[in-house]
Amino acid sequence: MKHEIREEQGALVVAFNGDIDLQSSPEARQVLLEAVGKNMPILVDLSGVGYIDSSGVASLVESFQTARKGAQNLVLVSVSDGAKRVLQLARLDKVFTICDSLDDGIAAVG
Amino acid sequence: MNDTPIPKASETASSESQVFDHLELLSQMGQDFVSTRDLQSSLVRAVQHITDYVGAEGGALFMLEDEDTMLECQACVGVTEITGLRLPSDQGIVGRSVQEDAPEIIRDAQNDPRFYKGVDKQTGFTTLSILCAPMSVKGERIGAIELINKKSGDGLFDDSDLHLLRAMSASAALAIHNARMAEALVEQERLARELELAAEIQRSLLPSEPEDDFPVFGINFPARTVSGDFFDFFELPDGRICFNLGDVSGKGMNAALLMAKTASLYRCLGKTIEHPGKLLALINEEVCETAARGMFVTMVGGIYDPKTGIVLMANAGHEPPLLHSASGEFSELPAEAPPLGISTMLVDEDGYPEEEFDLEGGALYIFTDGVTEGYKKDGSELGAEGVKEILSKHQKDQIKVRLNTIAGKIARSGEALRDDLTLIGIDGAAAQVAKKAAGQSENMNADIGEGGGEGQVLGAETMSSLRILSQPNRLKLVRELVAETANLAGCCMEDTRDLVIAVDEALQNVIRHAYGGAPDGDIVITMERQKEDLVIYVRDHAPTIDPSNVKPRDLDDIRPGGLGTHFIREVMDDVEFLPPPKDGGNVLRMVKRIKQ
Structure with a gap:
């Protein structure tokens, strides 16, 4: 799994590329928590993530909860069908704000 | 019909009308025999008609009894009552007429040495003239009709009277013969009906046909209406299957009754007693106590567990069940104990010996000798090898197909079976699959x-x-x-x-x-x-x-x-x-x- 962080229109875009599984989720968790620490709205771009497991979902949840504490917005962008299925199984598809594109995401956090 | 006036030959004017009346008399007699089931009273009326028609003072009808050694008077009219009189069938005028199947006329009895005057002495009656004609149908002797003393003229019969009696006795013989046949037929039909009822009850003792995937299947074709063979299988509450197959010695109704008894006992006891050896011992006691002498039952009883493929079985003198392994080998499991109904002394305290074995995906077959000794289409016996050949060929087919194929080789429509045909099969393939999964x-x-x-x-x-x-x-x-x-x-x-x-x-x-x-x-x-x-x-x-x-x-x-x-x-x-x-x-x- 690789990741890329960039700022776009006042928001922090965290883009993952590759599977987020037991192997990679500790890294994903660290990346996300560090991003949340920057105190900006966060767009988690999952367009390059074909697979995410329960540990990856847990990392998302943890960073989402941390962001909420600091009244930060954290939205998911371009979620693949595979990742959506996992979120749905975890009953989290209604908890997260899921946007179809980066533009929608920026609008959502703006 | 009794009221119909019978014309008398002596009173008829012309020979033409005599023939007509004669035919009418015969037709009436025939109808009388057919329309009533009471042969005795028909006989009395027949003698009455004939006596009146020929114009005799008395008449008697004798029939052969006691394997044709005696002649007994079954009907009698006229002055002397001799109904029930019995004579040796080779004596006197009647006896001779019957033996030689020929009519007799003793025109002047008092002057004829052939006449036995003893009866006259006893009855005080004077016999003047005697006519006697045999009754027989196609060589089967039935008896004879004897007439005494002509009423008209000189009281003596002549040859024309003899011809007349001969014709009428032949008709009477036919009527009696037909009546007897009808009676036998009625009796036969009654027996057939009863037998069919018995067969129906017997069929109801067999289990109904199971679902296609049920591991046990059985077939029973009786050689006659009822069978001395039986089989049964039923599920126990825990899912195991209680099964049996038996063969009662002999055939016919007594075998069928013992079969019904044994099968009922097994079904009843099999629901509570889970050890076939013990169960067979109990049935043995019961059969020994009450069965007719010389009758016995060979029987295999057991319990099959479709979850494990394990068979628990006991064999009371039945021919060895056949085990067909999944890999195709056959082995026989011979009986180690005597049939049921011979003696309670021959059975151990613990009951009949049981054996337990795993089908391991193979199948168990139990059959009666009607299967191995049954005739194939070409007239040869199917034999144990024939059975094995079929089982090998159809090993992959459903158990039902396998058994039906065997039965089909022996039981052909329209042909009588040599012996009752009964077989049961237990297929362990499904158990093997389940067990492997578990x-x-x-x-x-x-x-x-x-x-x-x-x-x-x-x-x-x-x-x-x-x-x-x-x-x-x-x-x-x-x-x-x-x-x-x-x-x-x-x-x-x-x-x-x-x-x-x-x-x-x-x-x-x-x-x-x-x-x-x-x-x-x-x-x-x-x-x-x-x-x-x-x-x-x-x-x-x-x-x-x-x-x-x-x-x-x-x-x-x-x-x-x-x-x-x-x-x-x-x-x-x-x-x-x-x-x-x-x-x-x-x-x-x-x-x-x-x-x-």
């Missing part, structure tokens, strides 16, 4: 634990198997293997995705919880196609866990751990930990039904 966890040790992946379930295909170390970086490889395998097995995209999730989460649990993060544990993943199911086994050698502790966690409390188990249960159709293998570790079995 025993999978144990087999995993040897086969999958060594990295192999032999299919353990009949008809199952091991599609993929992978042995990995308990390290997270192995998971991507597993996911790809699962996806490819599911795809190959025909799963749709969504199901494939779900299968990947389930296996991935299962492996995570093993790596994180079972092995506690240790990187040197081994995990074997095996994917099998079992008919419409994709079955996945995840085998580890970590300390055995208590499955009751593995629970999906509450979704409101979203934190790592537990969520994966929830995913697995959500996407798989069946998830279970199999009983712990002997050498430790755990086997998780997950099943996904493949949608068509």
